[in-house]
Amino acid sequence: MATNIGFIGLGNMGGPMAANLVKAGHKVSGFDLSEAALAALEAAGGSRAESVADLAEGADVIVTMLPAGAHVRKIYQGEGGILDNARPGTLLIDSSTIDVDSARVVAAAAAGKDMPMVDAPVSGGVGGATAGTLTFMVGGPENAFAAAKPFLDIMGKTIVHAGDAGTGQAAKICNNMILGISMIGVSEAFVLAERLGLDPQKLFDISSTASGQCWALTSYCPVPGPLPSSPANRDYQPGFAAEMMLKDLKLAQDAAHSSGAGTPLGAQAAALYSLFCNSGGEGVDFSGIVKYLRGTS
Numbered sequence: 100m101a102t103n104i105g106f107i108g109l110g111n112m113g114g115p116m117a118a119n120l121v122k123a124g125h126k127v128s129g130f131d132l133s134e135a136a137l138a139a140l141e142a143a144g145g146s147r148a149e150s151v152a153d154l155a156e157g158a159d160v161i162v163t164m165l166p167a168g169a170h171v172r173k174i175y176q177g178e179g180g181i182l183d184n185a186r187p188g189t190l191l192i193d194s195s196t197i198d199v200d201s202a203r204v205v206a207a208a209a210a211g212k213d214m215p216m217v218d219a220p221v222s223g224g225v226g227g228a229t230a231g232t233l234t235f236m237v238g239g240p241e242n243a244f245a246a247a248k249p250f251l252d253i254m255g256k257t258i259v260h261a262g263d264a265g266t267g268q269a270a271k272i273c274n275n276m277i278l279g280i281s282m283i284g285v286s287e288a289f290v291l292a293e294r295l296g297l298d299p300q301k302l303f304d305i306s307s308t309a310s311g312q313c314w315a316l317t318s319y320c321p322v323p324g325p326l327p328s329s330p331a332n333r334d335y336q337p338g339f340a341a342e343m344m345l346k347d348l349k350l351a352q353d354a355a356h357s358s359g360a361g362t363p364l365g366a367q368a369a370a371l372y373s374l375f376c377n378s379g380g381e382g383v384d385f386s387g388i389v390k391y392l393r394g395t396s
């Protein structure tokens with residue numbers, strides 16, 4: 100059955116996610132600050148809303164895919180925002196990657212208006228958004244998760260209920276902290292191997308079947324050669340840009356500070372990605388940090 104879906108934030112990720120909801124037969128009305136993004140939704144078969152309030156009034160389900168926590172708080176809780184204009188019972192799905200505290204504050208405000216809400220950040224990038232194969236990490240009450248699942252199934256392949264409000268965001272930043280740290284570890288090993296005269300292919304062959312094995316090595320090898328699909332073979336074009344990794348590592352550090360968790364390697368990884376981004380690496384794939392590390396001897 101066609102559902103009236105409002106989609107706010109039709110950028111690199113939100114655009115193709117909204118298009119997949121249209122393809123599945125839903126009536127999608129979109130809002131974005133970008134004229135090009137709105138035109139792309141119309142071309143895909145959706146319609147444009149004139150404002151957040153206009154979109155919220157007519158929607159049964161609202162999905163948001165915005166840059167950061169400040170945008171999400173404003174769009175939900177600000178004047179003319181979702182919570183003041185949507186009907187009680189409207190299902191709210193925020194798929195932006197944002198700080199855990201904002202996710203929990205907005206979810207509590209939504210609960211106060213009888214609007215079930217999940218935080219549902221994704222991994223899988225623009226390729227996964229286009230193909231409808233994203234992984235969703237979902238935080239929120241069981242009833243909100245159950246209501247959101249049929250829509251997440253259209254946009255993604257793996258949908259995991261992580262726990263209460265905010266735990267989707269927690270899963271996302273914990274996972275990406277592992278990834279950032281392990282990418283630096285793998286990159287440092289290749290830099291050291293180069294200095295020691297060890298062929299990178301040999302290090303790959305040995306470590307990929309030994310205790311150094313990890314995703315950063317065997318699915319996303321940061322040096323050209325061993326793994327033809329990795330961005331290292333196309334001059335580190337993203338993929339997953341270093342500035343996005345830095346955003347997630349900073350979110351992890353914010354959460355570590357506010358929760359009192361000790362994450363010294365997470366802090367170091369954030370500092371190294373910050374240096375890499377400031378030296379011109381922002382738009383480079385995050386595995387390109389190997390080039391920065393080579394230069395730090």
Ligand code: NAD
Binds near residue numbers: 107111196221
């Ligand atoms: P993007 O910048 O391409 O899209 C964000 C969109 O939000 C833009 O079109 C912008 O115009 C719109 N927007 C901003 N403020 C708005 C407002 N007040 N009202 C309406 N629209 C507004 O970003 P993206 O790459 O699509 O990423 C979106 C989110 O997904 C981010 O939180 C990001 O961290 C996360 N994410 C991105 C990727 C990726 O590979 N790009 C992967 C996983 C998660």
